[in-house]
Amino acid sequence: MAAYHVRSNSFPSKQHPLISEFDGILRSSAEASSSTSITSKLNSLQDLHDCVDKLLSLPLNQQALSKEHNEKSLNEILDGSLRLLDICNTAKDALLLTKESTQELQSILRRRRSGEMELTSEIKKFLASRKVMKKTLRKTLENKSSFSSLKKEQVSSETVSMLRELESMAVAVFDSLLSFISGPKSSNSWSLVTKMMNTKRVGAEDANESNEFTSADAALNLLITAKKVKKSDSSLEENVQNHLQNLELCIEDLEQGVESLYRRLIKTRVSLLNILNH
Numbered sequence: 656m657a658a659y660h661v662r663s664n665s666f667p668s669k670q671h672p673l674i675s676e677f678d679g680i681l682r683s684s685a686e687a688s689s690s691t692s693i694t695s696k697l698n699s700l701q702d703l704h705d706c707v708d709k710l711l712s713l714p715l716n717q718q719a720l721s722k723e724h725n726e727k728s729l730n731e732i733l734d735g736s737l738r739l740l741d742i743c744n745t746a747k748d749a750l751l752l753t754k755e756s757t758q759e760l761q762s763i764l765r766r767r768r769s770g771e772m773e774l775t776s777e778i779k780k781f782l783a784s785r786k787v788m789k790k791t792l793r794k795t796l797e798n799k800s801s802f803s804s805l806k807k808e809q810v811s812s813e814t815v816s817m818l819r820e821l822e823s824m825a826v827a828v829f830d831s832l833l834s835f836i837s838g839p840k841s842s843n844s845w846s847l848v849t850k851m852m853n854t855k856r857v858g859a860e861d862a863n864e865s866n867e868f869t870s871a872d873a874a875l876n877l878l879i880t881a882k883k884v885k886k887s888d889s890s891l892e893e894n895v896q897n898h899l900q901n902l903e904l905c906i907e908d909l910e911q912g913v914e915s916l917y918r919r920l921i922k923t924r925v926s927l928l929n930i931l932n933h
Contacts, residue, residue: 671713677706677817684824693835696828697912703821704919710814711926719812720930728815729927735822736924738799742829743917745795749788749836750913754906756781757871761899764892774892775882778875785872792837799826818927825920832909838869867905871898 684699710716720729763777865873874895881891 671710673706673710674813674817677703677710680706681820681824693828693832694908694912696831697909697916700821700825700828701912701916701919703824704916704923707814707817707821708919708923708926710817711923711930716812716814717930717933720814720927721933725812725815726931728819729931732815732818732822733924733927733931736920736927739822739825739829740917740920740924742795742799742833743913743920745791746829746832746836746913747910747917749792749833750906750910752784752788753836753868754903754910756784757899757903757906760875761896761903764896764899775879778879782872782875782879789837792833796830796833796837799830821923832913835866836868836909838866838872867898867902871895871902874898 680699680702684696711720719725760777760781763774874891875898878891878895
């Protein structure tokens with residue numbers, strides 16, 4: 656995961672309350688355990704954007720940022736914001752496509768009970784789509800290294816420093832989000848299926864190895880495996896239904912967080928463009 660850090664206490668002792676609020680949120684995020692939910696990370700990132708946006712609306716800050724020595728930094732930050740918006744759109748597309756496929760599969764499973772449709776081919780379509788999506792997400796994760804070119808200068812305003820740290824945290828959160836959606840590489844993805852085959856459920860000790868996406872993938876692979884050996888087990892289809900329902904709820908929560916973050920990224924970008932063009 657991309658790292659972000661809490662700023663050293665090198666600023667004047669009499670800080671603006673918004674700066675103290677920003678530092679507090681950043682510090683809490685840095686100290687949070689790795690098990691912190693993706694939704695919580697998205698919420699913290701939104702809170703940081705709110706602090707920065709309020710600072711960008713202050714006339715004194717606008718005047719300071721509009722000075723020539725800040726122009727290069729702001730242009731670099733604007734370039735980074737475009738890349739973040741691209742990553743955000745990639746995440747939004749992945750969530751939407753997975754939700755639509757999940758809803759379609761749930762509908763097919765319900766109709767299957769009345770003997771209307773063949774299930775195996777539809778599950779294979781879902782898993783094939785997930786495979787293509789994982790490849791896209793991993794490529795996006797590999798390309799995030801382009802952010803490392805943004806280097807902190809020796810002298811910069813407090814707001815510029817905060818904008819840099821905001822970008823750093825955003826990269827870390829998107830790294831977590833895309834990894835959460837894509838799951839482990841294919842070489843490791845069958846470990847969860849094997850555990851399901853042995854126990855028909857994943858124990859609490861495996862909670863850190865799985866999430867709603869990987870669990871749904873594993874349940875579907877398990878059902879496909881059972882059908883290949885012509886092993887009929889209604890509990891497997893019920894298990895798939897449960898995992899798909901959990902996945903749909905998870906996606907809806909993530910969609911709300913990502914969409915809200917997308918709007919904040921746009922707002923911050925517009926504010927910076929207005930300052931530069933003033």
